[in-house]
Amino acid sequence: MNVYTPILVLGLLAFGFAVFSAVIAPITGPKRYNRAKVDAYECGIEPTLQPIGGGRFPVKYYLTAMLFIVFDIEIVFLYPWAVAFDRMAVFGLIEMVLFIVTVLVVYAYVWRRRGLEWD
């Protein structure tokens, strides 16, 4: 058996359980229609009409996501390096220091341009 097959079995069980729970609730629960109940919840005031997906949201989150990708790729490169570290020794260390310094230049630039500030 493949080492990944057990994950599939666990995944199927979990998925089945989740779907069952999501489907069972509308059946077991009562249904009493009320116009106010199906409004979007905004602490009792008349809800703001908005398109699906909420229309616009701050571009700041996009920047965070981009920065995340930069650093996540750095991490992806660090993992195999760490696993094979003992076989590469000094060469591996110097190479990785150069790589990390390159990424740190980006990091310093973003920090300097106030990309790491939230309000």
Added chain:
Amino acid sequence: MTNGQFGFFGTDPWGIVIVKVLGIFALLVLLTLFTIWWERRVVSRMQNRIGPNRVGPFGLLQSLMDGFKLALKEEIVPKGVHLAVYWIAPIVSATMAFVAFAVIPFGPVVEMFGTYTPLQLTDFPVSVLYVLAIASIGIYGIVLAGWSSGSIYPLLGSLRSSAQMISYEIAMGLSFVAVFLYAGSMSTSEIVTAQQPVWFAVILLPSFLIYVTAMVGETNRAPFDLPEAEGELVGGFHTEYSSMKFALFFLAEYINMVTVSALATTLFLGGWQAPWPLSLWEGANTGYWPILWWLAKVQIFIFIFIWLRGTLPRLRYDQFMKFGWKVLIPVSIAWILIVATARVVRNEMTISTTQILLSGGIVIALLLVASWLLQARADRKADAKEQEFAEAQARPFDAMAGGYPVPPMPGQQAELTTRRATASTTTQEAIDG
């Protein structure tokens, strides 16, 4: 028997796989029910209350009953939702929470119904990376829930939540690098074996501390529970969810808590291996006993989660992001470089004590210079602030600055305007007269 522990994975017969899957599923559901009850009891004690104690012994069945009650409640689907995505989101969250647990080791190789099998569902050379990947898919559940709700609070909550989780995932990922470096592997079972003489929490303490901080941020728990900041966002991404769909999000959150605790145990606290006084007993690391040690270690982390919630107030969003990006990430990167250098020095070079002392001295000198420079800078800033304050005090107070009536700034003295001055003098005269 095959050589090495790896040989066991992927050789289990179907029966054993199904037993293990059911075992993990039951364990996670029970741990969730237990953790919810335990959290409520402990937080109650911390707040001088008693907590749930009615349903079952010590109130142990309280969370189970809450689950049944949720199933019997009306499910309200708001009219603004994107129905398909609204349905998919909780299912994604819950499924991924369960699946991430597949590679956590509970114990050594044991005999189960006549076959030898490790107490772990499966393992492969990149299993820690697998946990990170599945955790990332779990974030989709949160983003989709907020997006599909068609409401403002859930959308903001989900954006915050995802920004927070990806920010702390970097610190989390970086804290693993030192562990892989020492273990020489990304497989959970091999990392546990690599901690035979000494736990990684001892030799890689900074990594451990960074991981523990990041795991609290990653699971959206207090003091980092900004996505659920009741005062500003109601319930966060699950505001528009009710009944069992809400329960699925709740379940996913608690399973994620257990998973990150289990990962911390595996990577830093020696996994299922018995702690010191117990490890003197030879049978401690054989048979089914290790499950007990594993559970005890996981419970320690869960208690820390609850303790933090009962103790610390919630951080402000900007402070929280600043901490993640400007403190945890640079510290982790510096620590990785220190660990790597130290390992190369230890493996490759023979160095004398004088050289160690000399390099240590240089490092300390550099740190001293840096701290002096930083202190000088802080002093300059404080001086500038003081001067500004003095200047502000000297400046006359303009009660209508910018065209609006404003209160005096710190350091400014409000002067009575002519009308109020006249009014007060006339009143004084009236009293005197």
